[in-house]
Amino acid sequence: MHATVSPESTRAAYQNRCLDTLEAALDRTPMYNEWRSFDPGEDASIDARYAALPVLGKSQIRQHFPYGLVPRGLDLDAALARGEISFVQTSGTADESLTNIWNQDWWNASERASWSLNAYAADALTGSHREAILASALSVGPRSEGPEIGRAERTLQRFLFLNEYGSTAEWPQGLEDRIRMELEEYAPVALEANPSLLARFARWVRRNGRSVFQPRLITLTYEFPSAVQLRAIRRVFSSPIASSYGATEAGYVFMECEKGCLHQNSAFCRVDLVPVPGLEPEGVGRILATTFGNRWFPLLRFEIGDLARVSPGPCSCGRTLGLTISAIEGRLLSSFLASGNRLLTHGQMDRAMAGVEGVEDYRLDQERPDRVHLRLMVEEDRPAQSVLRDARDRIQALLGDEVHTTVEAVCGLLPEASGKFLLARRHFPLRLGA
Numbered sequence: 001m002h003a004t005v006s007p008e009s010t011r012a013a014y015q016n017r018c019l020d021t022l023e024a025a026l027d028r029t030p031m032y033n034e035w036r037s038f039d040p041g042e043d044a045s046i047d048a049r050y051a052a053l054p055v056l057g058k059s060q061i062r063q064h065f066p067y068g069l070v071p072r073g074l075d076l077d078a079a080l081a082r083g084e085i086s087f088v089q090t091s092g093t094a095d096e097s098l099t100n101i102w103n104q105d106w107w108n109a110s111e112r113a114s115w116s117l118n119a120y121a122a123d124a125l126t127g128s129h130r131e132a133i134l135a136s137a138l139s140v141g142p143r144s145e146g147p148e149i150g151r152a153e154r155t156l157q158r159f160l161f162l163n164e165y166g167s168t169a170e171w172p173q174g175l176e177d178r179i180r181m182e183l184e185e186y187a188p189v190a191l192e193a194n195p196s197l198l199a200r201f202a203r204w205v206r207r208n209g210r211s212v213f214q215p216r217l218i219t220l221t222y223e224f225p226s227a228v229q230l231r232a233i234r235r236v237f238s239s240p241i242a243s244s245y246g247a248t249e250a251g252y253v254f255m256e257c258e259k260g261c262l263h264q265n266s267a268f269c270r271v272d273l274v275p276v277p278g279l280e281p282e283g284v285g286r287i288l289a290t291t292f293g294n295r296w297f298p299l300l301r302f303e304i305g306d307l308a309r310v311s312p313g314p315c316s317c318g319r320t321l322g323l324t325i326s327a328i329e330g331r332l333l334s335s336f337l338a339s340g341n342r343l344l345t346h347g348q349m350d351r352a353m354a355g356v357e358g359v360e361d362y363r364l365d366q367e368r369p370d371r372v373h374l375r376l377m378v379e380e381d382r383p384a385q386s387v388l389r390d391a392r393d394r395i396q397a398l399l400g401d402e403v404h405t406t407v408e409a410v411c412g413l414l415p416e417a418s419g420k421f422l423l424a425r426r427h428f429p430l431r432l433g434a
Contacts, residue, residue, distance in 0.1 A: 010321055017292050018046050018270050025298045028071035031064040032300060050272055055288060056302045058098050061249075069101060069297055076101075076296070085296050090248040097418070100249050101297040109293075110251035110268040117255035117263045117319065120240040121190075124216040129189040131159050132215070134179065134197050135222055136419030138166040148172060151182060160186050166419045168200060169412075176204040183213040191215040191239070194222045196361075196421035199229035202236045203360065212236055219244045223420050224330050224346060227354035228361060245328055247304050249297070250289040254308075254325065261315040262308075264322030268292050271323045272301060273308060276332070279343040283310040284329055306331050307345055334424040336366045339400025346424045352394040358382035359391060363413050364424040372399060374407040384409050 026036050038052050070076045079085045088102035115121040137143035141161030154161040162179045205212050221244045245254040254262040264271050273285030287308050288301040307329040315324050330346025338344050360377040378384045392407040415421045
């Protein structure tokens with residue numbers, strides 16, 4: 001008979017993992033040499049000890065890369081030579097590229113653990129299942145800057161990469177139809193996608209009245225899952241959709257369950273939320289991730305750059321270990337300064353945009369504290385001027401009278417240099433406490 005693990009023992013094991021990770025990093029990793037002075041010590045609770053530590057940013061990782069990131073006693077050069085680890089550069093969302101120490105085995109284990117947080121994923125995903133990926137080639141898969149790459153060259157073991165271009169501006173005519181046919185022929189169990197690219201494909205499917213293969217699960221990753229894009233995706237896909245949230249540095253951090261909440265991948269990370277001064281929604285904070293088990297690249301309180309909103313109550317799925325959040329609220333870079341020095345999250349603005357019928361996609365830029373510019377791609381179902389007016393009014397109501405909002409219709413939108421779409425961006429800094 002299998003022994004039953006009680007919730008109390010599971011929580012105790014998690015707390016012990018937090019403690020062991022903290023002690024090992026502070027004692028053995030050069031990057032954290034100066035952090036020991038911040039630690040109140042073993043007489044304080046584990047949560048208090050973490051809260052007393054600084055926030056780890058990308059600048060510190062760059063400063064200490066690579067040897068300062070590796071705990072003493074480990075031979076980085078030998079591990080690189082035998083292929084246990086490698087150096088990988090992230091594409092970044094907004095000019096935030098970073099070189100990391102990559103541990104593929106740890107990453108795979110983190111991903112597998114996240115599947116248990118969604119009933120559809122736990123049932124369908126085995127680790128040997130067929131999977132199609134629709135993402136920017138700057139993030140994953142083979143890349144072309146000209147001719148299309150054949151399907152055989154875009155197939156790696158069980159993965160089929162549906163897009164070989166870094167930007168949608170490079171997509172040749174007919175690529176959407178090729179994607180549709182390859183989905184039908186490959187019949188993947190799972191489809192992993194940038195929400196922006198999948199929404200673009202879904203709009204093409206709907207406009208052209210085409211059928212599309214329905215995988216057992218769609219996971220959205222790499223970008224903020226916009227409600228506007230989700231609306232387009234759900235018009236043509238009946239598959240269950242789950243948001244898989246993580247970072248190259250931190251692995252799989254949250255997974256959306258079958259009931260719509262996102263649950264912490266507690267087997268592989270600790271998450272702390274730090275409040276943001278002036279932020280209007282309650283329960284929203286900056287995501288700080290601490291990794292478990294990645295011995296070559298231990299992270300304490302790593303600032304991913306995104307905001308999350310804590311769930312107001314327990315999730316109906318029954319999962320209780322770790323943090324449960326109701327939504328990713330977007331990047332801190334995508335929070336806007338509103339009238340009265342209030343901060344609005346991208347999530348707030350995105351929900352306002354989703355309430356406007358006829359919006360195909362959008363881009364919001366706060367160019368200075370008193371000015372916001374909105375660019376809209378407008379569907380053909382409504383007159384463009386009424387869509388522009390309604391969208392502007394929704395955003396203006398959020399921002400208040402001290403901020404002037406302008407709007408224009410555009411035929412297309414371009415991604416960031418990383419190949420990822422950032423739907424909202426503030427172009428001036430905020431002064432925040434650590």
